[in-house]
Amino acid sequence: xxxxxxxxxxxxxxxxxxxxxxxxxxxxxxxxxxxxxxxxxxxxxxxxxxxxxxxxxxxxxxxxxxxxxxxxxxxxxxxxxxxxxxxxxxxxxxxxxxxxxxxxxxxxxxxxxxxxxxxxxxxxxxxxxxxxxxxxxxxxxxxx
Numbered sequence: 001x002x003x004x005x006x007x008x009x010x011x012x013x014x015x016x017x018x019x020x021x022x023x024x025x026x027x028x029x030x031x032x033x034x035x036x037x038x039x040x041x042x043x044x045x046x047x048x049x050x051x052x053x054x055x056x057x058x059x060x061x062x063x064x065x066x067x068x069x070x071x072x073x074x075x076x077x078x079x080x081x082x083x084x085x086x087x088x089x090x091x092x093x094x095x096x097x098x099x100x101x102x103x104x105x106x107x108x109x110x111x112x113x114x115x116x117x118x119x120x121x122x123x124x125x126x127x128x129x130x131x132x133x134x135x136x137x138x139x140x141x142x143x144x
Contacts, residue, residue: 003088003112003113003114003115003116004110004111004112004113005109005110005111005112005113005120006108006109006110006111007108007109007111007120007121007122007125008106008107008108008109009106009107009125009128009129010104010105010106010107011104011105011106011107011129011132011133012102012103012104013096013103013104013105013132013136014103014136014140015136015139015140019139023135024094025048025049026048026049027048028041028043028048028055028057029041031131031135034130034131034134034135034138036060037059037060037127037130037131037134038057038058038059038060038131039058039059039060039065040057040058041055041056041057041058042055042056043055044056044069046072049072050072051072051073052071052072053071053072054069054070054071054072055069055070055072056068056069056070057069057070059127061123061124061127062123068083083121083124086113086114086118087111087112087113087114087118087121088112088113088114089110089111089112090109090110090111090112090121091109091110091111092107092108092109092128093107093108093110094106094107094108094128105132107125107128107129107132109121109124109125
């Protein structure tokens with residue numbers, strides 16, 4: 001099996017699609033609304049939503065407390081942290097699109113494993129799917 005890979009998942013999103021994007025860009029602290037998944041995030045440098053900003057995430061992955069340093073690049077995000085113990089390159093991205101009357105959140109992981117023994121990041125993709133559902137439910141419950 002190769003060391004490089006790409007995983008993609010699409011999830012239907014029933015709340016205003018811009019909201020999902022705006023939560024991650026301008027209000028990442030609100031992602032902590034799911035404390036069993038995300039325990040917190042701290043802005044280390046720059047402005048929220050700005051290119052060059054650095055955010056330090058604390059989250060639980062497969063029952064283990066994990067950290068990641070996110071550096072916001074022009075469009076994509078580059079991550080550092082616990083994932084770098086397994087992957088030479090790990091670049092998660094997401095976008096939200098309308099497909100007819102349905103909004104879809106698409107998560108994509110492009111990665112290069114350090115060696116063949118490293119598993120594909122399927123459980124981390126599952127965490128992102130769960131997080132998407134938590135954010136949606138949080139906003140649907142607040143809907144007037």
